[in-house]
Amino acid sequence: MKQAILFVSALIVSSTVYSQIFTDNFDSYTAGDFLVNSNPEWDTWTGGGGGAEDVQISSAQSSSAPHSIYFKATTAQGGPDDIILRFDQVYNDGIFSIEANFFVVQNNGAYFNLQEDFTVGGSWAIDCQMLDDGTITFSNSGTDYLISTYPTGQWFNLRMEINLTSNEWEVFIDNTSQGVFSNIVSSVGILDIFAVNQVANGGNGLSEFYVDDVSYSHTPINLPQLNAGLFFINPLNGLVGQNANPSIQVRNLGQDNITSFDLTYSYAGGIAVTESVTGVFLPSLATYDYNFIAPITLAAGNNILDVTVSNVNAAGQDNDVTDDTKTILIDPVVPGLGKIVVGEEATGTWCGWCPRGAVFMDFMAAKYDGFWAGIAVHNNDPMADSIYDAGIGGFIAGYPSAIVDRGGDIDPSVMEGDFIQQIVKTPKAIITNGATFDATTRELKVSLTYDFQSAISGNWRVACALTEDGVTGTGPSYGQSNSYSGGGSGVMGGYELLPSPVPAAQMVYDHVARKIAPSFSGDATLLPSSITAGDEHTVCFTFTLPTEWDESKMHIIGMLVSPSGTIDNAGYASISSAETNGLAACDAVASLEISKIEEMDFNLYPNPTRDMAYIDISNPNGEQVSLKITDLTGKIVAERTYVIQGEVQLPINTSKFDKGTYIVHLQKGDAVQQKKMIIQ
Known part of the structure; x- marks a missing residue:
């Protein structure tokens, strides 16, 4: 089956006459020689011929006798065979054609990509993955643009004809079109052929194939006087019922500058929506990104979104209507009835890479509002909840x-x-959160009503978490360590522009876990051991909120935990919206005593240290004591369990530790505590 993910209104004409620029059938070389040494127009990924990345000329298979080039991966991760061909220039307009003959050995896969410019590994234009089952996929940045099939165990011709001007990519296998798509990148500079069959993409990790008769060509296009083209529609994904704003790219495909145009979209056969863009200056071949103001509501099924550009420079129809429209298919995810997903993030102000967690927690909360309950669980900082x-x-x-x-x-x-x-x-159940809050006593009463959609039995558990947004604090312990500072580790939601640590005065923490009751894993005694579909049960909790917690920024997250420990479903509501729901009558009342795990303290010294550190701990009842030391990535560098009693000193030999900051984790029975340890 072939599946074109993105469709366009005008196809590339396969009979276009091309200007041949490069061709190599490998027949003039000697079998066994290395390709890059034989023809320096080719290169390896890291540069230079004759090494592990270079491929050899083979006479075992050929499409045009007697030679081809041979690739075989030595590991499931691919390689080392990895060669590149830089084109004679980077192309971003005109019609570019590239083709080769492939022979993919049975039960193996093959791979190549086109890259955007001459920077090896800089930016991909397209990935082509040929899987061992005969599936061939063209994708970019994880988005599949076209899925089809190819013949395994025999020679076949693969050709791509790409109108870079209008952003229309057509794929042919043995001269039969497999489909047409538009691409977020419309520039090519490098061909890269790599021996890999990625397991992550559905392959089996085995890659062995031959390549013959590689060629590419380019033909310029004459631009009309005034012409705007719909260049690209960003793929839309999300959940059925969510609103989404179409995002598109228009390109000036004419000679005259463009200063205004209209954009019209139609989705799932609905009423067309038109928005005008004015006050722009778009020279020839420049592009313009636009997000529609009016959103669409994602509908179930594979529905068409088409977008048209018109009325360019208020002159009505432009000089080429064939490039005015593009179309994509949108097939949103259908959520389970009443399903809310819980995301729990382990973080800490001491953790330099944890800004990444904050950025993606905010991303999930914004994109999947109403379907996502995010909880940031802090460690070894003032916001940590020990349980x-x-x-x-x-x-x-x-x-x-x-x-x-x-x-x-x-x-x-x-x-x-x-x-x-x-x-x-x-x-298994849809959960409704109810509540009352007494602002004077700070008492929060919570009801979690479970409306069971199917029967359950066994060790099903109930838990309730409280989170708070907008948390701030003073002092260095509220400052956020920031390994993204300076931009050397890439862009991360603005943290690359901030210092390390980010001062407390600049930090606001969201989704902060304030409490979980009656315990992290929940209580199995709060629900009947056997429940039938249609039953309803309400479990109640009572919390006293500290004065420093802002109830107007807090959320209640009720959970149903399965016998395996996974979360089946959640209820998610702000305290105010839970109050609107009202406090339901209780079938069971949760005891918070289970959650009162004893806090423990221990003395760690000297700190900072170099060769030795010591822990003073009191253990009058002879409970088992577990010691674990981790680095800031969470890697365990030392751990030990002690059977001790009384006032005890535990030595830690740090002489072989690298310099840096570590976390000492000490657990005595149910009591837990962590402290930083610095090795100088």
């Missing part, structure tokens, strides 16, 4: 980390992928 901190500590390996519905430990930057997997699931 929540200890609970999430059993799920993560370092900082920053995240768990979505208490699945696997992931980086916060990829929470969206896990969210999409979870949001489609139909929950």
